[in-house]
Amino acid sequence: MNRTKLIVGCGYLGRRVARRWIDAGDSVVGVVRHEEHSEQLRQLGIRPVVADVTRPATLANLPSAETILYCVGLDPQSTRSRRALYVDGLTNVLRAVGEDTRRIIYTSSTGVYGQTDGGWVDEDSPCGPTREAGRVFLEAERLLSGDVWGSRAILLRLAGLYGPGRLPRKADVRAGKPIVAPRRGYLNLIHVDDAASVVLAAESRATPPRTYCVTDGNPVERRAYFGGLAERLGAVSPRFVEPAGDVPVAIRAAADKRVRNTRMMTELAPTLQYPSIDDFWQNAPDEDFD
Numbered sequence: 001m002n003r004t005k006l007i008v009g010c011g012y013l014g015r016r017v018a019r020r021w022i023d024a025g026d027s028v029v030g031v032v033r034h035e036e037h038s039e040q041l042r043q044l045g046i047r048p049v050v051a052d053v054t055r056p057a058t059l060a061n062l063p064s065a066e067t068i069l070y071c072v073g074l075d076p077q078s079t080r081s082r083r084a085l086y087v088d089g090l091t092n093v094l095r096a097v098g099e100d101t102r103r104i105i106y107t108s109s110t111g112v113y114g115q116t117d118g119g120w121v122d123e124d125s126p127c128g129p130t131r132e133a134g135r136v137f138l139e140a141e142r143l144l145s146g147d148v149w150g151s152r153a154i155l156l157r158l159a160g161l162y163g164p165g166r167l168p169r170k171a172d173v174r175a176g177k178p179i180v181a182p183r184r185g186y187l188n189l190i191h192v193d194d195a196a197s198v199v200l201a202a203e204s205r206a207t208p209p210r211t212y213c214v215t216d217g218n219p220v221e222r223r224a225y226f227g228g229l230a231e232r233l234g235a236v237s238p239r240f241v242e243p244a245g246d247v248p249v250a251i252r253a254a255a256d257k258r259v260r261n262t263r264m265m266t267e268l269a270p271t272l273q274y275p276s277i278d279d280f281w282q283n284a285p286d287e288d289f290d
Contacts (some may be wrong), residue, residue: 004029004064006063062096063098064101066101068097086136103152108155110257113128116255125227172270213263217265
């Protein structure tokens with residue numbers, strides 16, 4: 001049996017998934033865009049493949065794999081569009097997939113929802129994203145679901161990832177700078193290690209095609225998040241400024257919803273290390289805040 005796992009976009013989340021697969025005795029191949037990242041993967045026990053999902057010719061020699069995890073990230077320094085990465089890139093990878101692939105796991109986003117009233121949503125709620133990122137992720141979901149590989153697809157709608165090296169506005173909170181944040185509105189979050197656990201649970205327990213909202217299920221008000229971060233950092237309580245006009249933070253805040261994780265917890269039954277951001281503030285090691 002082929003126990004090779006292929007991770008397309010072996011970065012913040014992908015490397016944590018790889019570590020778990022390697023610990024389970026699987027062979028892991030990681031696709032990265034730049035040669036300089038290859039040695040980092042080798043040191044982690046991951047076989048690197050340098051390829052660019054937006055250039056089909058570079059994908060010609062992808063190895064055969066039992067499971068493919070597509071979790072590319074948008075490089076803010078790159079000139080490539082979200083659509084080129086998440087839609088066109090996915091199309092190119094699907095055309096290069098080997099016939100013995102049993103699972104294709106696509107990391108989408110809870111940004112596919114466009115609700116603005118702070119109400120609860122789940123996998124059966126209507127999708128109507130108002131921001132470009134959400135529209136692109138929804139297009140990619142529909143592409144994969146309608147493809148010949150759709151019957152083997154698992155869609156994971158990830159909430160906001162956080163963890164070591166990724167705590168939004170940490171430097172500003174530590175420095176006591178004013179935080180632009182609306183008075184009301186929720187953040188839906190999932191710790192990166194818990195997200196990695198969900199990926200493995202989805203591979204082994206989900207019956208495709210299936211979609212899951214991947215979140216800790218305990219939304220936090222935006223201003224409460226910054227207050228908790230300040231307390232953990234030993235910083236002064238944040239001073240907040242209401243966003244004005246159409247600045248990005250105001251646009252993000254307009255899509256206000258709370259995301260349930262009932263299907264994820266019932267069908268996949270992952271054990272979450274941090275069931276809420278409060279658990280992280282209270283129990284995470286100090287090095288996670290360096």
